[in-house]
Amino acid sequence: MKIMPMPQDLPEPVLTPNAKTVLSKRYLRKGDDGQPLEDFKTMFWRVAASVAGEEDKYQESSYNSLDLGRSFYQLLVEGKFLPNSPTLMNAGTDLGQLAACFVLPVGDSMDEIFDSIKNAALIHKSGGGTGFSFSRLRPKDSRVGSTGGIASGPLSFLKIFNTATEQVKQGGTRRGANMGILRVDHPDIMDFIRAKERDGELNNFNLSVALTEKFMQSVESGSDYSLTAPQNNQETERLNAREVFSLLVHKAWESGDPGIIFLDRINKDNPTPGLGEMESTNPCGEQPLLPYEACNLGSINLDRFYSPTAEGGIDWEGLREAVHLSVRFLDNVIDLSRYPLERITEMVHKTRKIGLGVMGFADLLFQLRVAYDSHRGLQLGEKIMEFVQRESRSASRILAQERGPFPEYEHSIYARQNLGPYRNATTTTIAPTGTLSIIAGCSSGIEPIFALSFTRQVLDGERLLEVNPHLEEALKNTRSYSDKLMEDVAKKGSIKQMEHLDQDLRDVFVTAMDVPAQYHLKMQAAFQKYTDNAVSKTVNLPFDATQEDVWQIYWMAYEMGCKGVTVYRDGCRAEQVLSTQDGE
Ligand code: CDP
Incomplete structure (x- = not known):
């Protein structure tokens, strides 16, 4: 060029x-x-x-x-x-691929699933990250028309996406990042919430559960909500919304995974609903996109x-x-x-x-x-x-x-x-x-x-060592400044509990852990x-x-x-x- x-x-x-x-x-x-x-x-x-x-x-x-x-x-x-x-x-x-965020659709057929894996590999190779919703896939153990066999469900396919990612280095330098989404009313939702229980499982994926407005209202009222099979829109089961929400909370408390997204709210802000619905975000969650966007x-x-x-x-x-x-x-x-x-x-x-x-x-x-x-x-x-x-x-x-x-x-x-x-x-x-x-x-x-x-x-x-330059400058202007003080700061990472320093400084120079949730x-x-x-x-x-x-x-x-x-x-x-x- x-x-x-x-x-x-x-x-x-x-x-x-x-x-x-x-x-x-x-x-x-x-x-x-x-x-x-x-x-x-x-x-x-x-x-x-x-x-x-x-x-x-x-x-x-x-x-x-x-x-x-x-x-x-x-x-x-x-x-x-x-x-x-x-x-x-x-x-x-x-190479000339300049975008960080992509969302790809995953359709409910072998062709579409493996097309998506291939397309994700191409995107990773070019340096981008991919998000997918697995909500269109029929749940595990449902019937597969062409063979009369049994479907393996979103989670087993997620593992294939994960393995494929493992083998493709992003832009030749870093491993690919993915977001995997499942709607809270998908029949396999409980397995999805527990999917990362074992350490190292699905480690190329962030997972988020897409919560609907209807589900949140059921949590509020303490009622049950239906799980629906995407291939035929039939109700498969009813679950208590508070119990599911509790499990989500428990898992997030235990390991940070999965996260949650508010799907209806994201779609309320969809600027071009005529082109389709948003079903996923990019890997780190900040960019909801339409399929192929x-x-x-x-x-x-x-x-x-x-x-x-x-x-x-x-x-x-x-x-x-x-x-x-x-x-x-x-x-x-x-x-x-x-x-x-x-x-x-x-x-x-x-x-x-x-x-x-x-x-x-x-x-x-x-x-x-x-x-x-x-x-x-x-x-x-x-x-x-x-x-x-x-x-x-x-x-x-x-x-x-x-x-x-x-x-x-x-x-x-x-x-x-x-x-x-x-x-x-x-x-x-x-x-x-x-x-x-x-x-x-x-x-x-x-x-x-x-x-x-x-x-x-x-x-x-x-590993790279960093000291915040603004703190260093502020401390240099105080009587307390010494090499020993800087060593202390490096050791603790925070000055919140250092009572010999001015309250003003201790209030302003806060860290993520000093800030209340x-x-x-x-x-x-x-x-x-x-x-x-x-x-x-x-x-x-x-x-x-x-x-x-x-x-x-x-x-x-x-x-x-x-x-x-x-x-x-x-x-x-x-x-x-x-x-x-x-x-x-
Ligand atoms: O700082 P940088 O531009 O490298 O990335 P970021 O702001 O931390 O992440 C922005 C987006 O880049 C993420 O949400 C992903 O879509 C993508 N990304 C990725 O694909 N692979 C990574 N290892 C990091 C970020």
Whole structure:
């Protein structure tokens, strides 16, 4: 692929040592001998220039592609915005698949099941993650017409998907990630809820149970609900909704698996119901999609928009500019990307969904000296996301004027509501930013930081040590600062219990475990209020949390309008992604 030549006067990227490690291992293009073919600067230019190059297709564009390439480059190397990993890895390369999220249908026949496995393998190979609903598959032990035999059911097929994934490395570098969904009214639901009981089982899948409004009402009233066989819509059994909900709570308390999604709520926000129903999300849950749809994500690093002299300490003007550029970037990515299947290309071009979100929120709160678990913290989360949502829609409207609305617009909910034409059926999603946050050197997504100082286990077991820079700076300005103090912080990961430090600092510099579970959930709901798609968030609970606590969180998530919820009780699984030194 031809890329505009790199101007000589571009600034060098500013990267932390950890960012350099991750980029070198996974993102720089390599030759057959494993040696890098590019450095950090040429990598960022490859991405910026190839995405900006799409601009030339549009005569009405107010940008020329070289200037736009420079603006994109600047945005990336200043760590203000990063697109999802596949875009960083593959933009401007022969592979050219740039989206992180896909949903594939799984039909109730051998042909359709194995087509889906093959298509998933192609997507994983290209760097994307896949979500599937297994709800259309007939339950185990039902009759199979053609042979008179007995069906093996969704769970046994899930295992085949899992094994296939095991053998395909994503983009040649990481193993594929999957989401498996089953409706709560599927006859095999009890087996599904218990599917990950044994350690290591289905380890390439996140599982979520799709809860319906009807089911939630039955939980509330304590009544029974029906399980229905999908192949003939016949009721097979009735279960007590509270007992099933209790089991879900118990399993989430025990191991964090499965999660739950609120399916009817997701479909209420489906912008293009004429194209079908949403039945699954991407692997980490933040992006509900129609079958064969894909979406590319990108995240703005809020930490970079702290400005002590601006209103409320936030550079709103700079943020507005970054949102507008990022939306243009993500819209260009849709066309630049080459999808592994023609049907996916067709779907993606019909709805043109993008998912702009934020990362570095906890770091911004540190700089503003606002506690995550406070009313002000919640208000700020809501205000920032309202701003990002409004500006991203305004950017999408400007693009619609230049390039036309997304083709399904006339049949979308926006046309019915008389909301101006948009270029994109959705604009906002809060991604986990697992690797992006390392590259940008900030806290991930909207999560509080895991620990003020910790070793991060990434890249197949390699460990990276990180100390939060804002805490280090704040402590340097106190009388208590010493090497011994920093060692203590590294050991404990939290300063909440350090009584010799100022109360203000102890209130502001909180970690995920210091934040009460209710506040985790309230923050998720605050961001969801202004997010088109969904919000990736883990509600952390202490080891001694009870099942009653999990029940309450689930119920709050339902009542506060979240689209799903994931809880994690500290220490309930042997292998954790992040650990403080104490926990090693
Ligand atoms: O930070 P990065 O862009 O690598 O990814 P993320 O924000 O942590 O995850 C966003 C989405 O990327 C996930 O929901 C998946 O759809 C996909 N993903 C994947 O396919 N495989 C992974 N190992 C990680 C993420």
